Structures are given as structure tokens and as C-alpha cells.
Amino acid sequence: MAAAVKAKMIVDKSFRIAEVDKRIYGSFVEHLGRAVYGGIYEPSHSSSDEGGFRNDVKELVRQLDVPIIRYPGGNFVSGYNWEDGVGPVASRPRQLELAWRTVEPNEVGTNEFFKWAKDVGSEVMMAINLGTRGIDAARNLVEYCNHPGGSYWSDLRRSHGIEQPHKIKTWCLGNEMDGPWQIGHKTAEEYGRLAVESAKAMKLIDPDIELVSCGSSSSTMPTFPEWEATTLDHTYEVADYISLHQYYGNHDNDTPNYLARSMDMDHFIQTVISTCDYIKAKKRSKKKMMLSFDEWNVWYHSNDADKKIDPWSVAPPQLEDIYNFEDALLVGSMLITFLRHADRVKMACLAQLVNVIAPIMTENNGRAWKQTIFYPYLHASRYGRGISLMPVVDSEKYDSKDFTDIPYLDSAVVYDEEGDALTIFAVNRHLSESLELTVDVRSFEGYRIVEHTVLEHDDLKATNSPAGEKVAPHNGGNAKLEDGIVKSHLGKASWNVIRLAKSH
Known part of the structure; x- marks a missing residue:
């Protein structure tokens, strides 16, 4: 032997990197597949509460102790009118959802999700639509969510039965706007201008919010890291974070190579840090840009299955990767990578939380269960708080x-x-x-x-x-x-x- x-x-x-921001153990719920409908929300389920949310799923989320959850997208947000998801449910419109080519019933919206997040002990990281919309819709949503009252949008919230403001602190300035697949895809200059003007208006409504500028969709994008340099040239002084997204897969069944993918993630983080610090030097700024790795996971098992789904249905099963043991090992190494960069990576969102490339899975009107990746995520969230x-x-x-x-x-x-x-x-x-x-x-x-x-x-x-x-x-x-x-x-x-x- x-x-x-x-x-x-x-x-x-004495060898301290930084205090770990608990928000690196965040997650993500998008209106995609069965993440919301049939995932966190299923009124017909025997365990559901009075709002239609599954208590068995809530219990598993509470076990993970998820401190922040990104919502409502994702690609979904780039075509989403947030006004469709507030007010009496019976009067909300059913819309064609173009990002994933499904029908969005709008039974769950901003207020319902905020209440659910509060029930599971999480804050909300709210994403705004900078694809089909922009400054006006963004400032109105901040007013609706965060202003106490005495104005049109805040009083509309109160008329919807939400007397106290949500006080949502963290906001994403769009999603993956560098991607040609994105509804309302923009060049770096176009995005940078729209993002900075939206950010200024949002902070006039609520100066205490923190903003995440949209970074590259992955390190393999042909515009990376030029996208970061160009967009941050606009948003550096108004944004508090820049986002990173990255998924990995073992397509060629080369496990030794697959388990080393966290080294690629480390290089990605280092490159974004270098780009941020270049813009800081260029602007003679005293501000240090922090990183929000607000989409990360293993994602490759379900790619072919999704091609068989008929369009324009409500909550079809999409991106339902069934994870194996080696996937859990890589997820563990990715969490380790965040901890080693605790001085700059302050938020991260495992994408996603339920059913869609997720640690928690459900059966419609059936059981909820833990995937293999549930456990390294659980252990890091539970024991990885303190000083890295x-x-x-x-x-x-x-x-x-x-x-x-x-x-x-x-x-x-x-x-x-x-x-x-x-x-x-x-x-x-x-x-x-x-x-x-x-x-x-x-x-x-x-x-x-x-x-x-x-x-x-x-x-x-x-x-x-x-x-x-x-x-x-x-x-x-x-x-x-x-x-x-x-x-x-x-x-x-x-x-x-x-x-x-x-x-x-």
C-alpha cells in the first residue's frame, strides 16, 4: 500500500486576513423553474403556512442560516415589472416571462418574498431591472420598499397592508448586462452610464442603501476584465461592491481537473481585485471596492434536459441539477476560496436555494430533501464565522x-x-x-x-x-x-x- x-x-x-462577513453564506431565489412555485411556495402542500409557503422548506433554509438572499433574478429581472408583483393577488397580471420563456403568474412578489425571507432569518438583496427599464422604475421601487410614508409609492405600499417600510439595504444594479442573452443587453459604456444615474437617484431616496455594480457574467466572457474597468469608471464612487458570477462543471469526467476549478475561481477574484484597484488609483480614490460573488455553484447536469421543456408553462422543472459527491467537494473548495479572500469578498450567493441548481430539492406536493452540496454549505455557514x-x-x-x-x-x-x-x-x-x-x-x-x-x-x-x-x-x-x-x-x-x- x-x-x-x-x-x-x-x-x-496573529495571521489575520479579515473578519468574515456572514453574507458570504448568502443564496439566491429567482423566478425560474420551480424555485418559487413548487419550491418555497406551494399553497396546496400539506406543510404550507397561511401565505402558501412550505414550512418544510423553511426549516431546511433555517438550518443553513442563510443571512441574505438575492431576489428576484437573475435573467428574470431584466424583463420584470416590479409593479406586477404587488397589490391584491387576484388583480395581478399573468405575463409572458421572456428570459426563461415561461408564464409568470405573479402570485409571489416583493412583499410576499420579504415576509418569507424574514421568516427564515434572511435579509433581501433586491435586484433592479436595468434591461427593459431604468432610473424611474428603480427609484420608485426604493421608495415603495424603504420610504416610511407620505409619498405616492410609499403610501401605495401601506395601502397594500405593509405599514412599515422593508428597509432593504442591499441592491443589485441589474444582472449580467454584459451577456448577449440578457434582455436589454448593453455595452459597458451604456451600462455604466445607466447604472450610475440609477444609483444616484436611488441614493437620493435612501442614502443608507448599498449598491452592487454589475460585473462580468463569468471569467470566460470575451470582454472580461475590460467590462469591469469600463463600468467601474462610471460607478466606482456610487457603488459599494462589484459582482462576480461563475459556475463549473465536470463535462469531460476529469475529476482531478474538476476539483482544481477553485484555483480558477481564485484567479478570477484576484483579477477583479486588481481591476478595482486600478480604477481606484486612476481616480485617486480613497475608497476600496469590495466584491459580491452573488452567483456561484456547480451547474452542468441539467443542461440537456431543459431543452425538452415546452414554452409558456407555469413553473416547469428547469435547471434541476442532481448533485453528486464530487460536486460537494468542489463546493467545499469554493467556500474555502471565499474565506481566504475575506478581506475583499464580503457577499456571496450560492445560486440557487431551492430546486434550481440548489442544495434543497422538493417534490410537488411531496417531500423536501438535501442534496450533497447542502452539507459543506451548512458547515461553512454554521462554523465559518469569525476571523479568517x-x-x-x-x-x-x-x-x-x-x-x-x-x-x-x-x-x-x-x-x-x-x-x-x-x-x-x-x-x-x-x-x-x-x-x-x-x-x-x-x-x-x-x-x-x-x-x-x-x-x-x-x-x-x-x-x-x-x-x-x-x-x-x-x-x-x-x-x-x-x-x-x-x-x-x-x-x-x-x-x-x-x-x-x-x-x-
Whole structure:
């Protein structure tokens, strides 16, 4: 039997990257497929509340402790008239939804979604339509949502039974406007001008809101990163964040290469940071632009199935990827990447939350269940809050088709100073060998191992289903702490969460 591959880490409480903004554990609900209708909302379901929202789904969302949810799109928002989704439901129009070629019944809109988000403990990241609309609709929506009263749009909200303003803090200035597929697609100059003028009007209504300028739809776009440089030239002083979107897939079934995709995400983030800092220097600005990675996930399993869907139906099943075990490993590494960039990545939204490329799935009038990717997301959200530390890592490496010098160990460390807790997140990318890990934590004197949680499976393609979970975590990890050194063997192809706490 071959010797285990090896990795060493030094973790010191002085090696601080930044405080983790809890909003990096955000998610996304778009009016797409069964995300809303048949997902979070299904009045005929036995578990539904008086508003028609499924309580079984709400319970799973609460388990994830999702701090912010982007809404209502996505491509959907670029053709959406927000006024269609407020007021008496019976009088709302049914509209042809052009982004996904379905019928939107508008049973769920701004007020219903805000109440649902509040029920699950989440804030709302509201997206405005800068595709078919612009400044006027944007400022009116801010007034409707955030102004206390005494004006047309705020009083309209009150007439709809919402006396107090929603006070939505975070707003996206459109969605993927660089993409030719987008309704109302714009050049960088066109978008930059519209975005900055919309932002100015929105902040005149509510100066306390924060705004996300629209970045590239992915790092593979031919206009990346020129799009960022051109648009930020307009929006730098009015926006607080720039968005990043990225999805990955294992189309050619090359798992060693697939598990290295988080290195591409790291490069994407570094490039956007460099572009932001260039514009900062160009403008002699004192402001540091932060990043909102408000769409990210694995997405490739469902691509062919969606082509068979008839157009102009209500909530057909779309983009319903069924995730396997190796997908969970990559999702874990993507979360690790955010933690290592906690100084600049302040928000991120796993796209999406229910049914559509999602950690939570439902059956219409049936069960709700957890996909494989539910668990790394759960663990990071639950234990990845505090100060992100920079571990000094020495790991054996491998090469793949698209990457070189890929560490077998992918890791991030979070220190909860208030709770006297330390969490090590670690992925072993080796597909056939365990990883012998030693972690020097001598700066954390008096700590002990609380638990070592592991997500592993012999079949990389194993999936979960309503009938049961083949892929679920266990607490049988073997981490031990001796003389300030954590020693562990991380199983082949595994996601690991090693938690320590101070003895009292």
C-alpha cells in the first residue's frame, strides 16, 4: 500500500486576513423553474403556512442560516415589472416571462418574498431591472420598499397592508448586462452610464442603501476584465461592491481537473481585485471596492434536459441539477476560496436555494430533501464565522489538464474570538490516498478537539434523493491534538471540518 500524501499547516491567531462577513453564506431565489412555485411556495402542500409557503422548506433554509438572499433574478429581472408583483393577488397580471420563456403568474412578489425571507432569518438583496427599464422604475421601487410614508409609492405600499417600510439595504444594479442573452443587453459604456444615474437617484431616496455594480457574467466572457474597468469608471464612487458570477462543471469526467476549478475561481477574484484597484488609483480614490460573488455553484447536469421543456408553462422543472459527491467537494473548495479572500469578498450567493441548481430539492406536493452540496454549505455557514486566518500550508501537489501545482490539501481556517473556537476546513483532493495532515496550533494554548466531521463516499458519483441520503456527514473523523499539534488522516476525496475550542 502506498504511503499517504502529506501536508503541514501552521495556524497562528496573529495571521489575520479579515473578519468574515456572514453574507458570504448568502443564496439566491429567482423566478425560474420551480424555485418559487413548487419550491418555497406551494399553497396546496400539506406543510404550507397561511401565505402558501412550505414550512418544510423553511426549516431546511433555517438550518443553513442563510443571512441574505438575492431576489428576484437573475435573467428574470431584466424583463420584470416590479409593479406586477404587488397589490391584491387576484388583480395581478399573468405575463409572458421572456428570459426563461415561461408564464409568470405573479402570485409571489416583493412583499410576499420579504415576509418569507424574514421568516427564515434572511435579509433581501433586491435586484433592479436595468434591461427593459431604468432610473424611474428603480427609484420608485426604493421608495415603495424603504420610504416610511407620505409619498405616492410609499403610501401605495401601506395601502397594500405593509405599514412599515422593508428597509432593504442591499441592491443589485441589474444582472449580467454584459451577456448577449440578457434582455436589454448593453455595452459597458451604456451600462455604466445607466447604472450610475440609477444609483444616484436611488441614493437620493435612501442614502443608507448599498449598491452592487454589475460585473462580468463569468471569467470566460470575451470582454472580461475590460467590462469591469469600463463600468467601474462610471460607478466606482456610487457603488459599494462589484459582482462576480461563475459556475463549473465536470463535462469531460476529469475529476482531478474538476476539483482544481477553485484555483480558477481564485484567479478570477484576484483579477477583479486588481481591476478595482486600478480604477481606484486612476481616480485617486480613497475608497476600496469590495466584491459580491452573488452567483456561484456547480451547474452542468441539467443542461440537456431543459431543452425538452415546452414554452409558456407555469413553473416547469428547469435547471434541476442532481448533485453528486464530487460536486460537494468542489463546493467545499469554493467556500474555502471565499474565506481566504475575506478581506475583499464580503457577499456571496450560492445560486440557487431551492430546486434550481440548489442544495434543497422538493417534490410537488411531496417531500423536501438535501442534496450533497447542502452539507459543506451548512458547515461553512454554521462554523465559518469569525476571523479568517491565513494558514501557512506545505502540501504535496499534482498537475491536471488545465492546472499545475495543485495542492492536495485545500484549506481555510476561521477563529471565533468571542466563542474561543477554531475551525479548520479541509478538502483532500487526492482520489485514491488519504492525506496525513499536521497542523501547528500552538498559539491556541489550552484548546481541545471538539469534533472532526467528515463528508466522504467511495463513489464520487453518489447522489441523494427523496428516498434517502447516500451522501451525509459523520463525526467519526480521527483528528487528535497533542502538544499544540493537530494530527489527522483525511480520507481520500473528502471534506473535513475539524473544530477546536478552549477548555474552561
